Amino acid sequence: MRNLGRIAITVLVAGLVSFAVFEIMGSNPDLMIDKGNSSAQSIHFANIKDDDRQAGSIPEFTRAASMVTQSIVHIKVVLRSQGADNRRNTPYYRSPERAAPVMASGSGVIWSKDGFIVTNNHVVEGATSVEVILTDKRIFKASLVGNDPNTDLAVIKIDAADLTQIQIANSDQVQVGQWVLAAGYPFSLNTTVTAGIVSAKGRSIGILSNSKDRSGTSSVMSSAVEAFIQTDAAINPGNSGGALVNTSGKLIGINAAIASQTGSYEGYGFAIPVNLVEKVVKDLIKFGKVKRGLLGISFPSPATEDEFLIRQGVKPGSVPGAYITGVQSGSAAESGGLKKGDIIQSIDDKKITSSVELSERIARHHPGDVIKLEYKRGKNVLSDNFTLKGQETEQKMADNLDAEAISKKLGALFTPLDSEFKKYYRMNSGLVVSAVDPKGLFSQIGIPPGTIILSINGGRINSVGDMIAALNSASNGIARFECLSPEGSRIVFNLSMGA
Secondary structure (H helix, E strand, O other), X not given: OHHHHHHHHHXXXXXXXXXXXXXXXXXXXXXXXXXXOOHHHHOOOOOOOHHHHHOOXXXXXXXXXXHHHOOEEEEEEEEOOOOHHHHOOOOOOOOOOOOOOEEEEEEEEEOOOOOEEEEOHHHHOOEEEEEEEOOOOOEEEEEEEEEEOOOOEEEEEOOOXXXXXXXXXXXXXXXXXXXXXXXXXXXXXXXXXXXXXXXEEEEOOOOOOOOEOOOOOEOOOOOOOOOEEEEOOOOOOOOOOOEEEOOOOOEEEEEEEEOOOOOOOOOOEEEXXXXXXXXHHHHHHHHOOOOOOEOOEEOOOOOXXXXXXXXXXXXXXXXXXXXXXXXXXXXXXXXXXXXXXXXEEEEOOEEOOOHHHHHHHHOOOOOOOEEEEEEEEOOEEXXXXXXXXXXXXXXXXXXXXXXXXXXXXXXXXEEEOOHHHHHHOOOOOOEEEEEEOOOOHHHHOOOOOOOEEXXXXXXXXXXXXXXXHHXXXXXXXXXXXXXXXXXXXXXXXXXXXXX
């Protein structure tokens, strides 16, 4: 009985204490929250109010998705017939017995109400016919207005009016971490929208400098420009030429590539920034080609930039900007006084951190445009204006390069590979690096004597003449070298030949 009495008393006391606590809390609500910076204050239930969504507490995609899908088109192309030998090396191979038309598809973005559509060059390259399907299922035949392999952009035109043109944002204002949507026709499905964030900006992945047309022939890349917006929004085959938009539904880039070992989405997609797209598209519509202003400098390729800087005694990241490895004779850079070893740190008062950013910003300009550069020379910071020259002028200078000039530029001597050597090792091509200048470019990027150059930009190299032709054709762009080291390992590197 005594135990029952104790239990009853304990229950009664507990009840009175609980009642008192609730009374105190009810009359003093401030005691229930932490007035500091506690994250508890931002916790909400699932039934979030509309004004919470608009305030940006969580991403809202429905409006942006609705806007962008009205401006996306499906593009179907018929490619040139290919012989059996060529088709064996392409993903469009059909039958070894006979040549047959090949079908391919991609996406496009309505640029204007009167039927101009922007897409990737690789979507329509080599096409004998192009067909555009709108979201309302109307089908139009399209004509090619112009294309630019150096940015992988093309403009096509359909005979239509009152189309829903895309709204354009400012890609310079895009921030890493912001939400984005990718829209297009992956795998020939109907309009598809995926969401993700901007993973990085100013990415160079070497895809344009090594691009090939669908017959397997290397494309000549005179001034390839890569400064992609990287995103983890799902991009798959068929998305090429589609839109990357912000949460307001405005275009920030044209989807162009994926990084994948399987050919499908693995978390890395790349889009051409719209500020560059806008310049290229306007040129293609007005002139049928791109008129690009050139500064006339060379710099390390992104893949070897850090190693190059270390060899120059510069700690990567310590001095932001683009390190000049050479100045072309007669160029805008030479006229303005730029020198090898200068580090360009801003263009038109906009800070740059790499050669990729510099290339993309210069590519937005026309011949004759005046740009302001700030650059570091030793301990001094200098500033001056430069008048860009045309690509034709730069190409004429490049055509004058001979064996001696290229040898001096690369800092190496070259010898054709002995035919018996090629036969014994079953090699189809090869040019030997017979000597390397300790102060030259090849030495700086770690290419030793005895290295065998197999190809440049996909073209086989068997002689110094082959190398001259390859480098001349890429003098204002990027030369992609495929080599064999003296130890037998394969070396692939890019050399930027100018901007």
